[in-house]
Amino acid sequence: METKKDVKGRDKFPRMSLGALHGRIKTARVLMVGAGGIGCELLKNIVLTGFGEIHVVDLDTIDLSNLNRQFLFRHEHIKKSKALVAKESAGRFNPNVKIEAHHANIMDPQFNIEWYKGFELVFNALDNVAARRYVNKMCIAADVPLVESGTTGFDGHVQVIKRGVTECYDCTPKEAPRSFPVCTIRSTPSQPIHCIVWGKSYLFTEIFGISEEETPELDFTEDSENAKEIQNLRREAEALKNIRDSMGLSQFPRLIFDKVFKDDIERLLSMEEMWKNRHAPQALDFEQLSKDAESVAKNISHHDQHVWTVAENFAVFVDSLHRLSSRMGELKSNVSNATQENGDTAPAILSFDKDDVDALDFVVASANLRSHIFGIEMRSKFDIKQMAGNIIPAIATTNAIIAGLCVLQAFKVMRGLIDKAPMIFTGGLGRAMTAESRVRPPNPDCTVCGVARAKITIDPSRATLGNLVTEILQGQLGYGEEISVLSDKGVIYDPDLEENLIQKFGDLDVANDSFITIKDEEDGDTPRIDLVFSITEASLPADGKAIQLSETLNIPRKAKAAPTQESEKAVVYSDAPTNGVNGKRKRSATDAGIDEVAPSKKGKAVAKPDADDDVIFLDDPVSGAIVIDD
Numbered sequence: 001m002e003t004k005k006d007v008k009g010r011d012k013f014p015r016m017s018l019g020a021l022h023g024r025i026k027t028a029r030v031l032m033v034g035a036g037g038i039g040c041e042l043l044k045n046i047v048l049t050g051f052g053e054i055h056v057v058d059l060d061t062i063d064l065s066n067l068n069r070q071f072l073f074r075h076e077h078i079k080k081s082k083a084l085v086a087k088e089s090a091g092r093f094n095p096n097v098k099i100e101a102h103h104a105n106i107m108d109p110q111f112n113i114e115w116y117k118g119f120e121l122v123f124n125a126l127d128n129v130a131a132r133r134y135v136n137k138m139c140i141a142a143d144v145p146l147v148e149s150g151t152t153g154f155d156g157h158v159q160v161i162k163r164g165v166t167e168c169y170d171c172t173p174k175e176a177p178r179s180f181p182v183c184t185i186r187s188t189p190s191q192p193i194h195c196i197v198w199g200k201s202y203l204f205t206e207i208f209g210i211s212e213e214e215t216p217e218l219d220f221t222e223d224s225e226n227a228k229e230i231q232n233l234r235r236e237a238e239a240l241k242n243i244r245d246s247m248g249l250s251q252f253p254r255l256i257f258d259k260v261f262k263d264d265i266e267r268l269l270s271m272e273e274m275w276k277n278r279h280a281p282q283a284l285d286f287e288q289l290s291k292d293a294e295s296v297a298k299n300i301s302h303h304d305q306h307v308w309t310v311a312e313n314f315a316v317f318v319d320s321l322h323r324l325s326s327r328m329g330e331l332k333s334n335v336s337n338a339t340q341e342n343g344d345t346a347p348a349i350l351s352f353d354k355d356d357v358d359a360l361d362f363v364v365a366s367a368n369l370r371s372h373i374f375g376i377e378m379r380s381k382f383d384i385k386q387m388a389g390n391i392i393p394a395i396a397t398t399n400a401i402i403a404g405l406c407v408l409q410a411f412k413v414m415r416g417l418i419d420k421a422p423m424i425f426t427g428g429l430g431r432a433m434t435a436e437s438r439v440r441p442p443n444p445d446c447t448v449c450g451v452a453r454a455k456i457t458i459d460p461s462r463a464t465l466g467n468l469v470t471e472i473l474q475g476q477l478g479y480g481e482e483i484s485v486l487s488d489k490g491v492i493y494d495p496d497l498e499e500n501l502i503q504k505f506g507d508l509d510v511a512n513d514s515f516i517t518i519k520d521e522e523d524g525d526t527p528r529i530d531l532v533f534s535i536t537e538a539s540l541p542a543d544g545k546a547i548q549l550s551e552t553l554n555i556p557r558k559a560k561a562a563p564t565q566e567s568e569k570a571v572v573y574s575d576a577p578t579n580g581v582n583g584k585r586k587r588s589a590t591d592a593g594i595d596e597v598a599p600s601k602k603g604k605a606v607a608k609p610d611a612d613d614d615v616i617f618l619d620d621p622v623s624g625a626i627v628i629d630d
């Protein structure tokens with residue numbers, strides 16, 4: 001039982017170290033998005049600091065692989081909600097703090113601008129760019145300060161974002177997820193990663209999952225040069241699908257093997273042009289490899305640290321194909337029983353998971369056999385697991401340091417010292433921790449924070465786009481004819497889209513709590529900066545207007561483009577120090593005293609390897625580690 005003295009004692013040290021701020025922290029309502037690696041550390045910190053009310057949002061459940069670093073979770077919590085368990089575990093550290101858990105996606109509409117406005121501060125502890133961008137946009141719209149953070153291995157960052165004061169998460173462009181041209185993967189691989197993507201995203205999915213055309217790692221864009229080859233590749237995939245029907249039969253591995261490691265390779269070889277300046281592939285022989293594989297140890301697939309021979313890869317290929325085929329057989333009979341019982345028609349498919357041993361064995365063996373065919377070096381199962389699973393090991397200490405820095409930056413925000421809270425990085429070469437020399441101001445061209453914002457209320461039963469354009473934009477705000485209106489889905493009005501003027505907002509997919517952007521396209525004089533309206537739906541008096549803009553708006557004009565300064569030219573956009581931001585940052589790597597890093601799928605970054613580090617290069621032989629998008 002907690003005594004009054006205990007509670008007072010708990011306050012003593014924060015009060016001594018924080019002074020007057022402690023009182024404000026005790027009544028502050030804050031939001032923490034993500035209860036993973038950083039989130040667990042951060043929640044512990046803010047609970048112990050004594051923030052009065054903490055809301056935690058996480059959409060996920062606890063996985064075994066989280067337990068090594070997400071210390072609020074234990075084995076018995078596996079499959080339970082991260083947000084709820086985090087609340088339970090951290091709540092015990094400080095009973096004075098109220099914690100609210102939301103097991104939900106932060107991008108759900110229930111978390112609207114009004115909800116964000118209820119917080120003094122938001123902490124991001126996320127692992128992907130989409131959610132980061134979303135929270136950034138909401139915090140800018142609600143004008144709530146955001147402490148954004150991320151880690152990848154030893155690299156980490158903390159960025160304080162405040163509308164009108166600092167740059168926001170979107171002020172610097174973020175890289176689109178990487179994908180591989182389908183011809184590289186399917187016809188002309190030159191690196192182990194190409195063969196791994198082939199094994200995982202093509203072969204595995206064509207045999208056990210959904211079709212490759214639904215796989216984001218493969219880019220099917222055709223140009224006139226490769227259109228014919230893409231057609232051929234589609235035919236190949238079709239033939240593979242037909243072989244799928246023999247799954248479970250003893251000849252199944254041979255049918256697959258001959259198709260992908262012999263016939264398809266021979267077809268490729270017949271395209272002589274292709275191999276003039278490339279290493280020509282060499283088809284494999286099932287009979288020969290079967291003989292070679294007779295002496296391979298039964299438990300070869302457990303040896304994950306060394307690179308298997310071709311015969312060993314062959315043995316694992318055949319064995320894992322049998323294992324996966326029998327799982328598919330069971331899955332199909334379960335699905336057909338379920339269909340008979342309740343009409344549930346869920347498809348019987350397997351999807352690749354790096355922790356699924358059968359799937360990993362299959363991808364390792366297939367990728368290595370293909371590498372061998374194309375004269376590419378083979379890799380160990382351990383390496384391929386990292387690459388196929390896109391894993392950069394998480395370091396608990398980096399998360400702990402970053403979570404600590406998040407709180408220190410939050411104190412500055414609450415003290416009104418945002419100008420003393422520049423972006424901080426950990427990792428890299430040289431110093432363990434570096435901070436930028438100053439807070440970066442907003443980018444005036446940013447489409448998220450370099451815009452004017454206002455709220456409009458529409459009556460969904462009556463309001464049309466025409467009401468908005470003529471009454472509000474042209475009437476009340478003085479816009480000219482040349483304007484366009486964009487919803488989240490794209491352009492809904494411009495002078496060529498007049499037919500939309502009679503449409504109601506619901507018909508244009510513009511709903512409550514969504515945003516529309518007004519672009520002033522007037523030639524000549526400097527146009528207004530973009531205006532973003534957040535939409536509130538309400539039933540308005542029938543005798544009044546169907547749309548209401550209650551604020552007086554003074555929308556600034558865009559500054560005339562200034563000639564580029566020499567000093568600006570010297571600052572390079574590098575793929576560097578994004579540390580979880582997954583974008584290009586306008587600062588030189590050397591500025592920050594950190595080595596360059598390459599962006600990764602989760603919005604995290606990976607340190608550039610040493611020259612002799614055995615890492616595959618994606619775009620440029622000197623640019624560093626590769627990343628596969630899931």
Ligand SMILES: Nc1ncnc2c1ncn2[C@@H]1O[C@H](COP(=O)(O)OP(=O)(O)OP(=O)(O)O)[C@@H](O)[C@H]1O
Nearest residue numbers: 034035036037057058059060104105106126127131
């Ligand atoms: N849109 C979202 N809404 C709510 N929570 C999210 C959203 N996107 C990601 N998250 C959560 O953010 C957390 C990020 O934590 P972390 O980077 O440690 O990832 P993880 O999934 O726990 O671990 P790992 O990916 O390394 O196995 C996760 O718990 C994840 O569920």
Ligand SMILES: [Zn+2]
Nearest residue numbers: 168171446449
């Ligand atoms: Zn911005």
